[in-house]
Amino acid sequence: MSDLSPLTSLSAALAATVAAAAPSLVSVHSHRSRASGFLWKPGLVVTADEALADEGEITLALADGRTRPASIVGRDHTTDIALLRVEGAEAPVMPMAAQVPPLGALAVIVAADQGTPVAALAMVAKSAGRWRSLRGGEIDARIELDTRLRHSSEGGLVLDSEGRAIGMAVRGPRRTLVIPGATIARVAARLESHGRIARGYLGAALQPVKLDDGIGAMIMSVDKAGPAAAAGLRQGDVITALNNAPFSGMRALMRELGPDSVGAVVEVSALRAGEPVRMALTIGERPA
Known part of the structure; x- marks a missing residue:
């Protein structure tokens, strides 16, 4: 017992x-x-x-x-x-x-x-x-x-x-x-x-694409009232880096667009018709 x-x-x-x-x-x-x-x-x-x-x-x-x-x-x-x-x-x-x-x-x-x-x-x-x-x-x-x-x-x-x-x-x-x-x-x-x-919002629909030296995100459409448009990004641009960190995939990007990202300014590196461009983008708050 x-x-x-x-x-x-x-x-x-x-x-x-x-x-x-x-x-x-x-x-x-x-x-x-x-x-x-x-x-x-x-x-x-x-x-x-x-x-x-x-x-x-x-x-x-x-x-x-x-x-x-x-x-x-x-x-x-x-x-x-x-x-x-x-x-x-x-x-x-x-x-x-x-x-x-x-x-x-x-x-x-x-x-x-x-x-x-x-x-x-x-x-x-x-x-x-x-x-x-x-x-x-x-x-x-x-x-x-x-x-x-x-x-x-x-x-x-x-x-x-x-x-x-x-x-x-x-x-x-x-x-x-x-x-x-x-x-x-x-x-x-x-x-x-x-x-x-609150979640971060770029104001652009992205599609991953293969590049010669890695991957990027092609902008398929832009919200005319969103952060991407305000920064000067256009449909057809290919994002290659954010704050000098190479683009590593959509999942990694979504993880970075958390509550703390709203209002942050990031430097976007992109290709436009094959030519490099750089611009500052202020991350917005995703609409409800």
Whole structure:
């Protein structure tokens, strides 16, 4: 019997951890999509943007069995964070911790399936520093869990071994990713106050092209009221470098057009009818 007591203690601790977090979880129903979310502040729910339908009504199923309509406060597809507003949800708020779990630590995913709490045990398979998503969002830590995430659990809470909420579970290419608490705090606060996250805007449609000494970006069209036009760029120009750094691809460019880029002045090197030209471009804010 004594050999089983450590497992019994662990089981009881896990059950208590899940029970403490479960009242903060909600099911998110949008069009044909089913996901999870959690009370971030009174009346405000954080969920995964990718799991949220682009149209139709949104309904939340609360842990106490009630359902409530919700509206979108704001969403940021680059960090996979969406913020919803709901009235009449008296569920407790689960505070987010800024801690990043070490490699090999245990974590618990707590989510909701049609209002019913669900849980999964996982191990931290990767714990690293800041990174940028393929859509250009800045994520404060790279946390991967060694488990696959069911669709309805996307947007659920990730708890560490002390029961602290350290982030939100989202679906990655091969493993579950965790959007850290620090990222949620930063992005959700901006969504609450402004409804969106500012992103850099060049005002030009670009197409990668091969050059003799690398790659460039041909301007296929120009927004007449945008930054590219104001800088003097034209349709047919081929951008070869920004601030003397050779153009390295569209993904790299999108990563550079984050919130901090708005208002920055960059020196653009381009080819116009085969001849080099240079000009200063002030990065604008992408229209809503």
